[in-house]
Amino acid sequence: MSCEIVLVRHAESVPPPPGKPDDPERPLTAAGMAAAELLAHELVAMNPTAVVSSPYRRAVATVAPAATAAGLEVTTRWELREWDSGLEPTPDYAVHYERSWADPDFARPGGESLRRLTARAMAAVDRLAEEYDGGVVLVGSHGTFVSRLLAGLGPGIGWPFSRDMPMPAVHRLRISGGAIWVACHGT
Helix, strand or coil, X not given: CEEEEEEEXXXXXXXXXXXXXXXXXXXXXXXXXXXXXXXXXXXXCCCCCEEEECCCHHHHHHHHHHHHHHCCCEEECHHHCCCCCCCCCCCCHHHHHHHHHHCCCCCCCCCCXXXXXXXXXXXXXXXXXXXXXXXXXEEEECXXXXXXXXXXXXXXXXXXXXXXXXXXXXXXXXXXXXEXXXXXXXX
16 A cells, blocks of 8 residues: 555634634635645645545635646545544633643543544544555645644654644655655645
C-alpha cells in the first residue's frame, strides 16, 4: 500500500459565538475564502486523485476550490470532524485546551479525550490510505484533528504547535508498506 495524504487545516472561519455550541455550519470569512482560492493552486499541483473532508462547512469550503480546479468532487466523512472538546466556545478556551493537551485522557462530560481523537484520526487516515491506495488524497479538516494525528505519528507535537497552526495549513503524509511519515509541514 502506498498513498499520500495531504492534510489541510481549514482557512479562517467566522468565530463561534460564546456560550453556544460550535456550529458545524460556520462559514469562512472573506479572508478565509480568498486564502482557500489561493491555496487551490498549490493543492492542485500535487495532482490529487481524491478530495475528502470533514463535513463541517469551513473544512469543505477550504478544499472545494482545489477540488473544482482538479475536476474532483468533495466527499465528506464524519470521522474527519473537529475534536468534540465538550466545551462551548469561550474566550478563555486556551486554558481548557492546554489542560487537555497536558492530560490527553481527560474528557469533559459528553466530550472526547484527545487520546480518543488521536485514535480516531489515525484510524481515519489508515482507512483513506487503504481506500485510495496509489493516490494523493486532499483531506480537509481542523487544527486539533491535524495536530493530534501528527502527535500520534511522533514526538514534538504539543499544545503550542496546535495553538499556533496557521489557517489554512498543509501537512503532507506519505504512507508506504504500512508505515506513515510526515513528508512536509507547510502552509
